[in-house]
Amino acid sequence: MPSNDPPIFRARDIGFVYPDGTTGLNGVSFDVPKGDRLALLGANGSGKSTLLRLLSGLSFPTTGTLEAFGEPLTEKSLEDDAFSTAFRRRVQPVFQDADTQLFSPTVEEEVAFGPLQLGDPSRAASAVAEALEGMSVSHLRERAPYRLSGGEKRKVAFAAVLVLNPEVLLLDEPMTGLDPRSVGALLDALDDFSSGGGTIVVATHDLPLLKEMANRAIVLSEDGRVARDASVDDILADRPFLESHNLAHIHRHHHGGEIHTHPHEHGWEGTMS
Amino acid sequence: MHIPDGTISPSTAVVGYAAVAPFWFIASRKASKELKSAAIPRLGLYAAFSFVLMMFNVQLPGGTSGHAVGGALAAIALGPWQAVLAVSAALAIQAVFFADGGILALGLNCFIMAVALPFSAWYAFRLLRRGRLPELPAAAVAGWFGLMIGALLVAIALGIQPALFRAEDGTALYFPFGLAVALPAMLIPHALVAAPIEGLVSALVYGFLVRSQSGLVQDRPVEEGRMKLWPAWIGLLLMILLTPVGLLAQGTAWGEWGSEELEKLAGYLPKGFAAGQLESPTHVAPDYVIPGLPDMPGYVVSAVVGVICVLALVWVLGIALRERKPAPGDS
Amino acid sequence: MASRYRKALDEFGAMLGVGWDTERSARLAGWLQNRDPRCKAVAALALLITVALVRSPATLAVLYAFCLFVTATSRLSVTRLMRRAWIAAAVFTGLIALPAVLNVFTPGPTAVQLPFGWAVTTTGLTTAARLLLRALTSLHVLWLVVYTTPWNRVLAALGSLGAPAPAVVTLGITHRYAFLLTRMAGEMMASRSARTVGHIDGARNRAQITNAAGTLLLHSHHSASAVHGAMIARGFTGRFRSLEPFRATWRDVVLVLLALALSFAAWSIDRHAF
Numbered sequence: 001m002p003s004n005d006p007p008i009f010r011a012r013d014i015g016f017v018y019p020d021g022t023t024g025l026n027g028v029s030f031d032v033p034k035g036d037r038l039a040l041l042g043a044n045g046s047g048k049s050t051l052l053r054l055l056s057g058l059s060f061p062t063t064g065t066l067e068a069f070g071e072p073l074t075e076k077s078l079e080d081d082a083f084s085t086a087f088r089r090r091v092q093p094v095f096q097d098a099d100t101q102l103f104s105p106t107v108e109e110e111v112a113f114g115p116l117q118l119g120d121p122s123r124a125a126s127a128v129a130e131a132l133e134g135m136s137v138s139h140l141r142e143r144a145p146y147r148l149s150g151g152e153k154r155k156v157a158f159a160a161v162l163v164l165n166p167e168v169l170l171l172d173e174p175m176t177g178l179d180p181r182s183v184g185a186l187l188d189a190l191d192d193f194s195s196g197g198g199t200i201v202v203a204t205h206d207l208p209l210l211k212e213m214a215n216r217a218i219v220l221s222e223d224g225r226v227a228r229d230a231s232v233d234d235i236l237a238d239r240p241f242l243e244s245h246n247l248a249h250i251h252r253h254h255h256g257g258e259i260h261t262h263p264h265e266h267g268w269e270g271t272m273s
Numbered sequence: 274m275h276i277p278d279g280t281i282s283p284s285t286a287v288v289g290y291a292a293v294a295p296f297w298f299i300a301s302r303k304a305s306k307e308l309k310s311a312a313i314p315r316l317g318l319y320a321a322f323s324f325v326l327m328m329f330n331v332q333l334p335g336g337t338s339g340h341a342v343g344g345a346l347a348a349i350a351l352g353p354w355q356a357v358l359a360v361s362a363a364l365a366i367q368a369v370f371f372a373d374g375g376i377l378a379l380g381l382n383c384f385i386m387a388v389a390l391p392f393s394a395w396y397a398f399r400l401l402r403r404g405r406l407p408e409l410p411a412a413a414v415a416g417w418f419g420l421m422i423g424a425l426l427v428a429i430a431l432g433i434q435p436a437l438f439r440a441e442d443g444t445a446l447y448f449p450f451g452l453a454v455a456l457p458a459m460l461i462p463h464a465l466v467a468a469p470i471e472g473l474v475s476a477l478v479y480g481f482l483v484r485s486q487s488g489l490v491q492d493r494p495v496e497e498g499r500m501k502l503w504p505a506w507i508g509l510l511l512m513i514l515l516t517p518v519g520l521l522a523q524g525t526a527w528g529e530w531g532s533e534e535l536e537k538l539a540g541y542l543p544k545g546f547a548a549g550q551l552e553s554p555t556h557v558a559p560d561y562v563i564p565g566l567p568d569m570p571g572y573v574v575s576a577v578v579g580v581i582c583v584l585a586l587v588w589v590l591g592i593a594l595r596e597r598k599p600a601p602g603d604s
Numbered sequence: 605m606a607s608r609y610r611k612a613l614d615e616f617g618a619m620l621g622v623g624w625d626t627e628r629s630a631r632l633a634g635w636l637q638n639r640d641p642r643c644k645a646v647a648a649l650a651l652l653i654t655v656a657l658v659r660s661p662a663t664l665a666v667l668y669a670f671c672l673f674v675t676a677t678s679r680l681s682v683t684r685l686m687r688r689a690w691i692a693a694a695v696f697t698g699l700i701a702l703p704a705v706l707n708v709f710t711p712g713p714t715a716v717q718l719p720f721g722w723a724v725t726t727t728g729l730t731t732a733a734r735l736l737l738r739a740l741t742s743l744h745v746l747w748l749v750v751y752t753t754p755w756n757r758v759l760a761a762l763g764s765l766g767a768p769a770p771a772v773v774t775l776g777i778t779h780r781y782a783f784l785l786t787r788m789a790g791e792m793m794a795s796r797s798a799r800t801v802g803h804i805d806g807a808r809n810r811a812q813i814t815n816a817a818g819t820l821l822l823h824s825h826h827s828a829s830a831v832h833g834a835m836i837a838r839g840f841t842g843r844f845r846s847l848e849p850f851r852a853t854w855r856d857v858v859l860v861l862l863a864l865a866l867s868f869a870a871w872s873i874d875r876h877a878f
Contacts, residue, residue, distance in 0.1 A: 019488040058833045078309065081841065088839045100830035103780070105627055105756060112847045117839035125847060144627075160838070277696045279738030283656045301768030308769060308842040314828035317777030321824065324782040332699045358770060362778040369750055370626070372692030372743050377652055440659055444712070444727045449704040449735070481815065489825060 006070040007031040008091075008168055008199050009055055015063035016050055016224070024050045025224040028064070032201060034167075037194055039210055039232065040203040042220035043246035048203035049096065051220070052170050055201060056093040057084075089118050092166040096173045098153035102145035107137065107156050110145055114164045131163035135189065151182030158189055169193060171202040175209055187212050207236065207247060219245055274427045274459070275327075275337055275367070276382055278375025280448040281430065282438045289381025289430075293361075296388045300357040315489055316359050319347040324363035326474065327373070335450050335458030337427065338373075341471040342386050344423075345394035345416035346478055350490045356391035357383075385426045394419025394475070408483070409476045416475030417468040424463035428455040629751045634678030636752040641761040643856035644749045647863030651745045654867035655738055661730060663874040664737035670866070671744040680751055685744065693739040701732040755779060759844040769842030776844065781828050 009032040016024040025047045032038055040048045053059040054066060057078055066073045068087060078084040092114075095101045104110040111131050115124035132138040135155045140148065145156060154174070161169065169190070175183050190213060194200055202213050210217065210232055217235050221227040227245055228235060235241065242248040281289075307313060323343035330340035343363075347356035361383045367373040374382045398415035402408070432452030435445035450458070482489045630637060636644070651667070658664055676682045704710050705728035706718075712727030753761075762772050 053833075056833075056837055058837060075310075079306075084309070084841075085839060088837060093834075093837050095830065095834060097830065100827060101834045103831050103834065105754060109756060109847060113835075113840075114838040116845040116847070117841070117843075121845065121849075128847075142631075164838070275696070277700075277739055278652065278742040279656065279697065279735055280700060283653055286656070297771060298768060301770040304770035304774075305768065305842070308773060309836055309840075311829055311832070313770070313773055314777060314832040315825065316774055317781050318825045318828050320774060320778040321781040324778065332695065334699050334703060337700070338696070358774045359778075361771070362774045363782070365775060366779055366782055369746065372689070372696060372746075375742060376746055377656055377742075442712070442727055442730075444710055444731045445704075446659060446734070448700065449709055449731050450700075454709075485822065489822070 005034050007033045008036075008069065009201075010067040011054075011064070012066075013064040014051075014054065014061045014066060016047070016054065016059070017062045023224055025054075025061070025220075028220075028224070028226050030218055030226065030229055032199065034199055035194075035197060036216060037200045037214045038202070039214035039217040040201065040220065041205065041210075041217050041235070041245075041247060042227075043205060043222060046220040046222050047224040048205075048220060049172050052093065052172050052201065052203050056091065056170050057087060058093070085118055089164055090166055091168040091170065092161040092164060093170040094157055094161055094172065094174055096176065098150070098157050099146065101157045101160070102153060105144060106141065107132070107143050107145055107148075108141040110156060111160045111163050114160060118164060127163050131159040134162065135159040136185065150177050151179055151185075154178060154182060154186065158186065162189070162193070166198070168199045168201070171200065173204055173206070174202060175204075175206060183209070205247060207242075210236065219247070221245060274340065274342070274382075274386060274423055274463075275330075275364070275374030276378040276427060276431065277337070277372075278377050280337075280375075281378055281381065281434060282447050283377065285430065285434070285447075286375075286377040286381060289378065289384050291380075293380045293384040293388055296357050296384070297361065300354045303354050304358060311488070312355075316351070316355055317362070318489070319343070319351060319356070320359035320362040322478075323347060323360050324366060327363060327367065328371075330373075331462070333458050333462050335454040336431070336462075337459070339424075339459075339462045339467045341467050341474055342390055342420060342423065343471070343474060344386055344391040345398075345412070345419040345471055345475040348391035348395040348419070349398050349412050349415065349475060349479055350482060352491055353391045353395040355491075356395070357387050360387035360391065381430060385423050385430070389426055390419045390423040392419075393422040409480050412479050413472035413476035416472035420463060420468040420471040421460070424459045424468070425456075428452070428459035431455045431459075626751050627754060629680055630754040630757075632679040634680065634752060636674070636678035636680075636748060638855075639752070639859055640850055640852045640856040641749070641753045641757050642765060642850060643852055643860050644753065645761065645765075647860050648745050648749045650860075650863045650867045652742055654870050655741045655745065657871055658874045659734065660874050660877070661733040661737050663870055663877075664734065664741055667870055668737060668741045668744065671741060671748065674748060675744070678748075678752060680748075685747055685751070689740050689743045689747070692743055693736055697735055697739040701735040704731045704735065705729055756844060757846055760846045761850065763843050764850060772844060773842055777828060777832070780831070781824055 009030075011031075012029050014028040015026055018024055028047075028051065040051055042048050050059065054061055055068075057068070057073055060066075060073075060075050068091065071077060071083065073087070078087065102110050104113055108128060111128045112124050115121070115127050119127065129138070132141055135158055137152065137155050137159060140152060140156065145153060148156065171190075174186060174190075178186070187209075190200060200213065204210065204213070214232050217228075217230065217232050218226055219228040219235065219241075222245075228241065239248065304312070304316070323346075326341050326343040328340075330338040333339050342360060344356055344360045347359045351359070364374055364382050364387060365379060368376055368379050368382070394415040397418045398411050401411035401414055406414070429452065431448040432450065432455035434448040435451050438446040440446055448455070479490070655664065655667060658667070672682055672686065675685055705724045707714070707723045707725045707728065710725050710728035710731050712725035714723040715726045715729055716724040718724065750758075759772050759776050762775070763769065
């Protein structure tokens with residue numbers, strides 16, 4: 001739905017160069033309006049994670065400008081405590097590696113970290129209880145995060161982030177390595193978040209889940225440029241495009257005695273389309 | 274080199290904390306702008322590396338333990354102030370969780386290994402670089418030098434304990450060996466094993482990090498022109514203040530051989546001291562606080578002579594290492 | 605060379621397993637665990653200073669026994685802490701204390717005559733006992749705090765006591781990554797020796813070890829930066845905060861007063877009786 005608010009993010013001609021000199025991103029420009037469900041697509045190495053880090057305010061572009069909520073998002077602007085607190089309350093990343101996201105001795109302390117730092121400490125305890133309930137992990141509150149299963153870790157990471165009631169979620173490959181039930185739970189959580197007015201930016205190369213999570217996609221090419229910015233439906237319908245950007249593959253199939261090839265993706269239900 | 278609790282007097286411990294506290298606060302203030310930046314995890318990394326390095330230690334009879342510290346590496350790669358925080362953190366973790374180094378002694382341990390060592394190594398590195406030595410050999414020598422300074426300070430801190438703090442029956446209340454034992458016990462193994470390792474680690478890891486362009490080394494070009502030398506003056510002053518105390522050990526009731534050892538070790542004392550110039554105090558008050566140093570007229574003279582000798586040495590070094598600027602008119 | 609490193613790492617790994625288990629005991633329902641960490645720190649400091657001031661091994665032994673008693677009452681494993689303290693005291697203070705028994709270093713009345721004119725003196729034994737008991741008791745006092753306080757609370761307490769944020773943050777990160785590094789170092793050494801057949805000459809060995817050390821640094825840095833990023837993203841600006849704010853109750857004040865009283869008593873008895 002079109003909105004008159006300024007876009008959550010405005011990226012103009014973003015470039016990013018790694019410390020060893022390789023180019024991560026090149027001339028990337030896009031807007032993220034409020035309420036969008038945007039996917040960042042691209043093969044490994046195309047810069048999706050880097051772009052998410054830029055949107056999270058954890059790294060900063062080498063060239064170009066990035067604005068969040070109408071204000072420039074730079075290292076300097078985040079030095080101002082007021083601005084950085086406001087920004088961090090509204091924008092929360094969920095990292096690919098759950099282990100780095102969970103650094104507290106217990107799940108309860110983990111989820112409490114954000115509210116204690118950013119919110120009202122006196123309300124922290126009740127907010128934590130609510131968030132744990134919401135992700136169905138209340139029974140894990142005294143456990144050490146590093147001892148949990150992959151799915152549990154991911155749910156705790158979500159709880160730790162949702163407890164802050166952010167406006168924007170930035171997710172990096174959120175479903176990697178999860179069992180079907182966990183995937184279902186997380187998809188539901190994202191759905192609730194989105195229908196509550198939240199904005200989602202998710203980086204992935206997992207096509208089957210794409211339609212569940214996003215309505216728009218930006219495809220990054222292997223040299224870090226924007227190859228396409230369109231609706232998910234349009235992109236998924238364009239097979240040659242998918243193949244040329246390493247999003248779908250061709251390999252040999254053995255059917256009975258026959259061997260043939262055709263382009264397809266593997267669905268996580270085990271079906272092929 | 275960690276000093277355990279019970280081997281130094283509470284007064285020595287207080288001096289240790291007093292000496293290190295300003296460095297902790299200044300280092301923290303300098304780092305406070307970096308709290309949200311990548312400098313902090315990088316700092317923790319060097320701290321953790323130092324921690325692991327210090328775990329490889331060997332007990333030295335007559336001293337404490339011998340090991341490399343990694344403080345020289347941190348100083349060369351990040352600057353001495355960040356090294357203060359990094360090595361202090363490692364020492365604190367070791368003291369609290371692994372009983373390596375005491376809690377009362379933590380101030381002194383940090384002053385020696387987290388301040389004196391990194392700063393010495395850093396100054397040595399910069400001096401050597403100004404003398405056109407390539408980075409890796411400079412780091413190696415600087416690492417060796419920094420660690421030796423640390424070993425020396427530990428030996429002195431421990432070795433003066435028996436002279437200053439004794440029970441009524443004459444036994445030592447804290448560290449029981451005098452300078453004559455502590456100095457060789459610490460200096461020789463460190464000079465031969467631990468300090469070369471510190472130098473090696475400093476050079477090789479620093480080289481690796483620079484080559485790998487990982488962003489783990491703070492970019493600091495070796496500046497032309499004057500370095501701020503006032504901290505070196507303070508260090509010098511401290512060393513001067515410490516050295517006459519060594520002669521107190523000459524007066525210990527036990528170990529006549531002690532004074533002979535000290536003469537053999539004359540190289541560690543400024544050349545200005547003439548043996549026997551100072552009257553050793555005959556009473557060391559069995560008290561809980563450092564006794565006021567007895568009136569020693571000779572002290573002043575020897576200290577001044579000592580300072581002059583050291584300054585002369587520094588001046589000569591400075592001339593030797595100065596970059597030669599072509600004078601106008603030279604071809 | 606590598607095998608010596610690996611052995612050292614194995615030993616440290618074993619020690620580390622012991623070293624990092626404070627979190628578990630810190631969450632038991634003992635009376636010390638429920639005390640305000642700041643008051644515990646003050647009480648411990650008073651005792652540590654007392655231990656350093658007391659001269660008689662007898663007084664030290666009484667203080668040590670008292671520590672053991674307190675340990676038992678707060679759901680901590682007395683035998684485990686005792687064993688750890690004895691080992692640590694033996695390792696770090698043993699070589700200092702042991703030679704001190706000899707007449708060469710501590711002259712005095714002979715207790716045990718040894719060949720070559722050496723002897724163990726009574727004064728030497730006193731000195732050694734003093735050193736060892738000091739080491740033991742100091743460690744135990746320290747661990748009464750460390751084993752009853754979750755590490756996060758320690759960091760929060762330091763911050764609230766005025767320690768500068770960068771110092772506390774560095775401490776926190778170092779704690780976490782010292783563990784990670786040592787574990788990774790052990791794994792790298794293990795996998796390296798698994799891949800190595802035959803003898804490696806010194807220079808290649810050193811080069812490999814250096815590269816291993818360097819790679820270890822880079823791996824750990826990657827993890828450390830990632831965690832730091834996660835903390836920053838959730839608003840970290842340098843202060844560690846706890847769910848339960850620090851609240852010193854009358855019980856905590858009593859703890860401090862008791863510790864001070866005990867310290868003074870021990871010191872004056874020691875001073876007058878010995």
